[in-house]
Amino acid sequence: MHSSGCNGFLVGSSVMERSTQALLFLILLVCCAAMAASAKDLPAEEFGVSLAEKGHKHKHSGFSEAECPGACQYRCSKTAYKKPCLFFCQKCCFKCRCVPPGTYAHKEVCPCYNNWKTKRGGPKCP
Incomplete structure (x- = not known):
């Protein structure tokens, strides 16, 4: 039981890490798109x-x-x-x-x- 609780926490943690990574990737993508748009205006x-x-x-x-x-x-x-x-x-x-x-x-x-x-x-x- 105790190990499955830990595994459950680790799985939840890795899901959280993946969602955080996905969010950071999305922010990076938006920033790159914004820079490309501003470069188009240059x-x-x-x-x-x-x-x-x-x-x-x-x-x-x-x-x-x-x-x-x-x-x-x-x-x-x-x-x-x-x-x-x-x-x-x-x-x-x-x-x-x-x-x-x-x-x-x-x-x-x-x-x-x-x-x-x-x-x-x-x-x-x-």
Whole structure:
């Protein structure tokens, strides 16, 4: 009886160890995913004025669909209406493969982005 009680405790302990290990693994996985997501946002700085100040050429056209979220994240970074800005910017980027440099204006460098209008005739792209 006494040994089975000890075995029961050891089994419970190993189950607890496994669940603790699983929890630590899950936390590690979440941290890695968060770091990967933030690393994906790092190139967004390349689309801003900081890159132009360094004398590098700004890449604003020829985006793949994977590059659009980062470019739009920077484009919409200073607006108070982030969700609609990101939605329409990404929609425009997916169609036009271009996002103007900076957080405002400069649409003339992306004619498709600049000329896409709403039904009312206003600008579709932020």
